[in-house]
Amino acid sequence: MSRHIDGSVPVVDQPHIRLEFQHGNPKEVGINGCTIEEVIDVLVDKLAEFQKRGLACKENSVALWHLTSARDVLILRAKVREAQGVRGEDIPHESPHLIAELPPKFSEEGTLIEA
Known part of the structure; x- marks a missing residue:
């Protein structure tokens, strides 16, 4: 292989x-x-389905936040690599300084509250 x-x-x-x-x-x-992003999307969809049924919980909301955050950072990575002309190449890129995000906030029902 x-x-x-x-x-x-x-x-x-x-x-x-x-x-x-x-x-x-x-x-x-x-x-x-x-892509890794597409795999994350499958996981997000699965957890989102749980949240729509009787399986909703705070843990699922936290997992959804982390998964979508991971996907968003990977999408940012692709855009940065594209902008630097190294996407698809075996060449490292320069990572911009990422601003740390505040921890997510959740309702009493366990739903993620959008900022």
């Missing part, structure tokens, strides 16, 4: 889960797998 430029294998194949990650620059090789 071929490896990513970082040395990792593009397929995760474990009991009960199989993920095929994008391997190579989509502009050069086309779409051949998922």
